[in-house]
Amino acid sequence: MSKFQRTHAALFDELExxxxxxxxxxxxxxxxxxxxxxxxxxxxxxxxxxxxxPAGRCVNGACDG
Incomplete structure (x- = not known):
């Protein structure tokens, strides 16, 4: 089973x-x-x-870096 098939199956199962x-x-x-x-x-x-x-923190549309 390819990487795509394994990932697809895992995502499909989780979404379901x-x-x-x-x-x-x-x-x-x-x-x-x-x-x-x-x-x-x-x-x-x-x-x-x-x-x-860098990951910033966003609250109500205002983000700080």
């Missing part, structure tokens, strides 16, 4: 468990895999020019 029926699980799966690939590349310093903004 939560009663979420109108979700594009294929699109969500592709987004999750793209994000994990980006994080792996960043952690591996393959994208040394990538700078992530």
């Amino acid at each position: 468990r939560q009663g979420i029926v109108h979700a594009d699980v294929g699109r969500l799966t592709r987004a999750v895999l793209a994000a994990t690939d980006l994080v792996a590349a960043y952690e591996g310093d393959r994208l040394s020019g990538l700078r992530l903004a």
